[in-house]
Amino acid sequence: MAKAKVLGMMGDFAVAEAAKLCNPDVIAAYPITPQTIIVERLAEFVADGELDCDYICVESEHSAMSACFGASAAGARVYTATASQGLALMIEIVYITASARFPVVMTIANRALSGPINIHCDHSDAMLARDSGWIQLFAEDCQEAYDSTIQAFRIAEDKQVSLPVINCLDGFVLSHSIEPVEILEPTEEETLDGFLPIRDPLYKLDVDAPIAQGLLALPEFYMEIKRGQQEAHLRSLDVIKEVIQDFGDRWGRYWPVVEPYQMDDAEVAVVTIGSSTGTGRAAVDELRAEGKKVGLVKLRCFRPFPVKDIQAALKNAGAVGVCDRAVSFGSTGPAYADTAGAMVGRSGPLIKNFIIGLGGKDITIDTFRAMYDNLYADLAKGEVEEPVEWIGIRGE
């Protein structure tokens, strides 16, 4: 498999290229900003004969996920993409797809949920599906969004996993930003099959060996089935790590589930998800040049939540701020809740929550400087006064 040329492309194009390379049997999708370019591009590939695939133009996202559910039940490799309100409309079937253990790969070009209506990036849409049972990966840049798409099919279709995967890339910041992306080019002799073999489903719809899927389960079975779903999801973390390793060994890019940056001697650190990580790295470099020992931990894999990796990454820091581009109203940001939960009962850093970048609010180096200053202040006091702080808004 040739490691191919580097092209300048926006994130949506990169994801479409990756999805095409994985040769899905069925794509069922409905356009929505900022994901539209992905499914338009894939429709072009099919129309131009570059991709042999059943492309189902559905009338809504609810139908898109319903078609994906059925196609995956039949044993197909299935892809779709959505964002924001589109995900909200399909959410009923999103849950059912995971509980049926049907692999589907779905890209979310993250966009704030209404209301007020907004087309720009935050993670409220992905967090809507947080508890749905889908694996969730978040990309830092367009290259990662590309690589993640290829990895996602392998993870989803692994027989030990057999779960759907959501791949997130930040709307506009990645979906519409042109970056250099190294794309893989299969040759006649060397296809992608070595990394991503043809799907071999656990079960499939087959007239010669009929089974029943998508059934009723009342109290005597429901909880047992959900326990099995949880086990498969938790165990998928090992498979995700294997896939990351294999991908890296082949093509040289490793995207760990949790990636510490300058954490060895960090006094204060932030945990980031998605594209703000890049800005955070730049802020760390600037502050390090000024002599401040700051660090960053990138959380790539949000579901399953990599508890042990987070514990290892944060254990030596003095104070940690978890950055959420979403909020659970009446409570905290979701990543903070998980991170704090992972650190409970252990000696470790002070932990607090920063709510940033909702509805496309800019996240700049100054945003990170404000968060690091805030953490240093708490560290000096030895306690967290205000556990949840909104950064970068007028009037705070």
Next chain:
Amino acid sequence: MTIQDEYRKKGWKDLPPGGIVDRPATARDYKTGTWRAFRPIRNKDKKICQNPEACLVCWILCPDAAIIRVEPNELEIDLDYCKGCGVCALECPLKAIEMEQE
């Protein structure tokens, strides 16, 4: 043994993934009659159901197809599947069916 009995013996680790049933046509084994709180009782004194003019309203209306025509005009109630909704008792023009608490 029905598939339900078979699956009841299994712990969560041994059930098939995703709540599937790994063979077809098992709905018949699922005795929905266990949901019933009220049981339909036919009043045998009211012989009309055995007459050629039997109206069969209960047979038409039963949502679970639990009224069985064993002979053209001989009816039985299949208590394996009767959920006890009481439509038959309500609609019978002769009040030949009564509902009794289980």
